[in-house]
Amino acid sequence: MKDTPHGAADTTPQVHADQQKQTLKFFFTPRDALAGEMEKLRRENPHAKDTTYVPDLVDALKARFGEALGEVALYAGEHTVYVDRAAIVDVCRFLREEAGFDYLCDMATVDRFTEEDRFEVVYNLVSIPHRKRLRLKVRVDEEDPVVPSITPVYRAANWHEREAWDMMGIRFEGHPDLRRIFLPEDFEYHPLRKDFPVLGIPGSLPLPPQQADGDLVYDPFPRAHGDLPED
Amino acid sequence: MAVPTAASPQRAHGAEPGSDRDVFTFWPRHNAALYEALENKHVHVELDGDPLESRMVLNLGPQHPATHGVIRFVLRLDGENIESCLLDIGYLHRGIEKLAEVKTYQEWMPYTDRTDYLQPYANNVAFCLAVEKVAGIEVPERAQWIRTMMCELARIQAHLLWLGTMVMDAGALSVFLWTFKYREEIYDIMDVVTGARLTVSHCRIGGLASDVGPDGLAMIRKFCDDLEAQMRDWKKLLDRNRIWLDRNIGIGTITPEEAVELGFTGPNLRGSGIPYDIRIVEPYLKYDEVEFDVPMRTEGDSLARYFVRVEEMEQSIRIIRQCLDRLPEGPIRADNAKAAFPSKDEVYYSMEGMIHDFLMTDVGVAPPKGAESYHAIEAAKGELGFYVVADGTGAPWRLKMNAPSFKNLQGLEYLMEGAMVADTVVLIGSVDPVMGDADK
Numbered sequence: 153m154k155d156t157p158h159g160a161a162d163t164t165p166q167v168h169a170d171q172q173k174q175t176l177k178f179f180f181t182p183r184d185a186l187a188g189e190m191e192k193l194r195r196e197n198p199h200a201k202d203t204t205y206v207p208d209l210v211d212a213l214k215a216r217f218g219e220a221l222g223e224v225a226l227y228a229g230e231h232t233v234y235v236d237r238a239a240i241v242d243v244c245r246f247l248r249e250e251a252g253f254d255y256l257c258d259m260a261t262v263d264r265f266t267e268e269d270r271f272e273v274v275y276n277l278v279s280i281p282h283r284k285r286l287r288l289k290v291r292v293d294e295e296d297p298v299v300p301s302i303t304p305v306y307r308a309a310n311w312h313e314r315e316a317w318d319m320m321g322i323r324f325e326g327h328p329d330l331r332r333i334f335l336p337e338d339f340e341y342h343p344l345r346k347d348f349p350v351l352g353i354p355g356s357l358p359l360p361p362q363q364a365d366g367d368l369v370y371d372p373f374p375r376a377h378g379d380l381p382e383d
Numbered sequence: 384m385a386v387p388t389a390a391s392p393q394r395a396h397g398a399e400p401g402s403d404r405d406v407f408t409f410w411p412r413h414n415a416a417l418y419e420a421l422e423n424k425h426v427h428v429e430l431d432g433d434p435l436e437s438r439m440v441l442n443l444g445p446q447h448p449a450t451h452g453v454i455r456f457v458l459r460l461d462g463e464n465i466e467s468c469l470l471d472i473g474y475l476h477r478g479i480e481k482l483a484e485v486k487t488y489q490e491w492m493p494y495t496d497r498t499d500y501l502q503p504y505a506n507n508v509a510f511c512l513a514v515e516k517v518a519g520i521e522v523p524e525r526a527q528w529i530r531t532m533m534c535e536l537a538r539i540q541a542h543l544l545w546l547g548t549m550v551m552d553a554g555a556l557s558v559f560l561w562t563f564k565y566r567e568e569i570y571d572i573m574d575v576v577t578g579a580r581l582t583v584s585h586c587r588i589g590g591l592a593s594d595v596g597p598d599g600l601a602m603i604r605k606f607c608d609d610l611e612a613q614m615r616d617w618k619k620l621l622d623r624n625r626i627w628l629d630r631n632i633g634i635g636t637i638t639p640e641e642a643v644e645l646g647f648t649g650p651n652l653r654g655s656g657i658p659y660d661i662r663i664v665e666p667y668l669k670y671d672e673v674e675f676d677v678p679m680r681t682e683g684d685s686l687a688r689y690f691v692r693v694e695e696m697e698q699s700i701r702i703i704r705q706c707l708d709r710l711p712e713g714p715i716r717a718d719n720a721k722a723a724f725p726s727k728d729e730v731y732y733s734m735e736g737m738i739h740d741f742l743m744t745d746v747g748v749a750p751p752k753g754a755e756s757y758h759a760i761e762a763a764k765g766e767l768g769f770y771v772v773a774d775g776t777g778a779p780w781r782l783k784m785n786a787p788s789f790k791n792l793q794g795l796e797y798l799m800e801g802a803m804v805a806d807t808v809v810l811i812g813s814v815d816p817v818m819g820d821a822d823k
Contacts, residue, residue, distance in 0.1 A: 199516035260783035308646025334473035
């Protein structure tokens, strides 16, 4: 404290050197799995369902598409198959026509924020007659975030791919109408990327004015950015 | 009464000829001229072709009383037929998936209340189940039975609104008020059980926030009896109502192949004969221990979906009654300090309880790095799922919500083409989207 009362000594407590290193950061320190925890959760998850456990299908896929598949992950009784992006349309076509996976349940995109293979496109396919579920993943680089569109195989992928473009900036080659879906076309960023701030980017979106007769506001959180609105 | 003219003006009431109130004029010449001009008026019509054959672009929304939320349909009309239709959504996009990355799992729970705001309890349960699957947390029996019961109550809540608004959009305004009376009763039940009417957030990771007392259970039982009796009357009104049938039969027919191809979900699939209900295919909570039927129809038109949803309401009542009878005693949250909040007694009276409470609030449940899973429930609108990618901290790395209304709207865009303008409201009602869900 700089403004101590006149004549008083500086009474700031001295912090020991090793105390300074031990900062409490339990929120932001990622926790790796404890010994045996992942194994236990893979095998004994109380919520695991038998629709997602499809080893025969995974073997059939490996037999058919060997080199085009990456690793196969299993967690909480759910199989996940990593597929090369060049082969995704063929894999989907095989699954739809020969394995009975007729329903595209969901598509998601994940920003891994790594140097290589930054983005992941996740496909959640369901076989209604066989009552099975499979997850496919395609990894793409930041420099070339293009994935072949699976709309020729699954028509339901149309809006999901538009959402992936809107939110994460992954282009889909062969999509009939790749436009933004939630945000206006004027918006220039892809919000779900990790480098897009949670509070938004000032200037990216014109917002209603603070007063009824004021101008459009361009900063969604003026106080948070140190920019008080005019009163 | 004779038209007053300049020659025979109107006389004031009770005025004798000769007095100064003899002639009640009130601009008689002006009126006379007006009536004369009306007789002589020629109407010039310049037709740019036949008006029924002209094409126009019509914007239905985003502010519209019959579109079930803020959504914009841009229709290109050829007279009364819709040639092509584009949906413009995103008016209610709030970026909750981005917010999930900075909040702990429990902190994010209230956002789920606000997605499908017609059935907030079921959204909470869906999210809780997804996180419990990623983290491998087992929930005690009593909590599972209560969650089952309240999920079904939420399904009734959503279907009541669907019934009221769909029939209101078709013209019968009273049904809206009748169904909302029962929604008010559900709000009162939620108030007593959870403390809030609409945005309940009653679920906690690992169980529930608080237990249901006997007064809450009595209210639920009474509600079931009342609603069952009332639904008989509603069915008597609608099931064979000529107007209702005429407005719904053959409208928005979805073939089974189309339904699966377009990504429809929920009663839209089951109205076309596709036997897909998450409660049967991937049972969660106590659905494999209660007896219920899943209504299905094969016609695939709007009336089939109406019957599916109404019968789902009846089946929900059946499930709730079984849950009420079979509700066991026991704890309502998991006992594991890393998995669930400790009880308030423990927090106030023990040091460990206080520490665990603090850590659960600050860090929360932390599934290991690299864990990811998907868990879905059968919500009233369809398959509501959450794909959680965990990174070892208390907040998810990525949370993707599989919103049923998003998929249903994609199919609705296809259904609108070829329909007539008057059928738009019936189609929207029968597909039953809710924008909080679709826009996230």
